[in-house]
Amino acid sequence: MSTAFKDYLPLSIASITDETVLGFDLYQPGADFPKLYRSKNIPITATDLEKLREMGQEFLLVPQHQRFVMLDHLCESIPNVIADPAIPTEKKYEVLTETSVAMMANLYEDPTLPESAKFLIKHAHHHVSLALANSNAQNVMLTGTIEATPMIAHAIHVSNLSILLAMRCGITEAEELFEICLSGLLHEVGKVLIDSKIYEEGRSDRRVPHRRLKSYPKVGGDMMAKAKVIPAASLRAIVEHQERLDGTGFPGNLESDEISRSARIVSVCDFYDETIRFGEHNITPKPFSVLSHLKQAPDKFDERVVLELIHLFAESSQS
Numbered sequence: 001m002s003t004a005f006k007d008y009l010p011l012s013i014a015s016i017t018d019e020t021v022l023g024f025d026l027y028q029p030g031a032d033f034p035k036l037y038r039s040k041n042i043p044i045t046a047t048d049l050e051k052l053r054e055m056g057q058e059f060l061l062v063p064q065h066q067r068f069v070m071l072d073h074l075c076e077s078i079p080n081v082i083a084d085p086a087i088p089t090e091k092k093y094e095v096l097t098e099t100s101v102a103m104m105a106n107l108y109e110d111p112t113l114p115e116s117a118k119f120l121i122k123h124a125h126h127h128v129s130l131a132l133a134n135s136n137a138q139n140v141m142l143t144g145t146i147e148a149t150p151m152i153a154h155a156i157h158v159s160n161l162s163i164l165l166a167m168r169c170g171i172t173e174a175e176e177l178f179e180i181c182l183s184g185l186l187h188e189v190g191k192v193l194i195d196s197k198i199y200e201e202g203r204s205d206r207r208v209p210h211r212r213l214k215s216y217p218k219v220g221g222d223m224m225a226k227a228k229v230i231p232a233a234s235l236r237a238i239v240e241h242q243e244r245l246d247g248t249g250f251p252g253n254l255e256s257d258e259i260s261r262s263a264r265i266v267s268v269c270d271f272y273d274e275t276i277r278f279g280e281h282n283i284t285p286k287p288f289s290v291l292s293h294l295k296q297a298p299d300k301f302d303e304r305v306v307l308e309l310i311h312l313f314a315e316s317s318q319s
């Protein structure tokens with residue numbers, strides 16, 4: 001998106017119901033700059049939506065300064081999108097992901113705002129709903145792309161992967177899956193708090209001294225605790241996701257059973273996606289290499305969790 005569009009957020013038209021007053025302005029992408037399509041108090045009609053679809057216009061733009069109203073709208077409308085049998089799963093995933101990207105961008109802009117955490121609390125349930133919908137939805141969540149900055153795409157994919165892996169590990173309670181999902185979304189917020197340039201400059205966390213960076217899980221967990229809305233189990237997994245079973249992790253050098261089950265799941269997903277996405281840990285950033293490395297490190301990662309991750313990818317490639 002060109003710089004003329006940087007002050008706007010995309011909104012998929014699949015999330016818009018006709019004849020509803022949205023409370024925020026909608027702009028249409030133009031060649032040079034967005035053009036006002038509909039003022040905030042005038043609803044979009046069914047005919048408008050049909051014309052937009054005919055034109056291939058899948059999204060409209062919302063000004064950044066109206067983002068909280070838009071996020072509220074998305075929190076309300078996504079359950080209908082997920083439940084609608086007429087909407088293809090890929091489209092549902094796209095709408096869900098676009099919303100997650102907007103919410104994560106909002107959080108990383110200022111992680112100290114309690115509103116940002118509150119929006120994510122509402123939204124994390126939608127990730128779980130889609131994962132519980134059917135095996136096709138699970139496959140799309142495992143393999144789908146995420147259009148976002150690398151740091152945001154990483155958080156969302158770790159979250160999705162953690163839900164799917166938790167389900168494979170026998171966790172079926174929606175509430176526990178929601179807690180794990182939230183940990184995935186929030187696991188790196190401490191890095192942004194330590195140095196906002198890590199986010200602004202695209203996750204260049206090598207700019208921060210390693211010793212200081214090692215405090216990020218605790219810094220992030222402490223900040224999210226201040227919002228007073230994040231479940232304790234989620235906070236614990238945020239703080240523990242860099243711990244390793246042999247006590248070589250950080251920030252607490254916890255060992256084996258001292259690390260929660262949720263944190264073990266998020267840590268495997270985090271390690272996997274960091275290696276593939278950012279080429280970290282001096283391992284070839286290919287799925288087979290990363291899975292082999294994880295399998296050969298039972299002293300650091302939960303063996304059963306790693307085995308289930310291998311099964312998850314193996315079954316997905318066969319479907």
Ligand SMILES: [Fe+2]
Pocket residue numbers: 154158187188270274
């Ligand atoms: Fe991470």
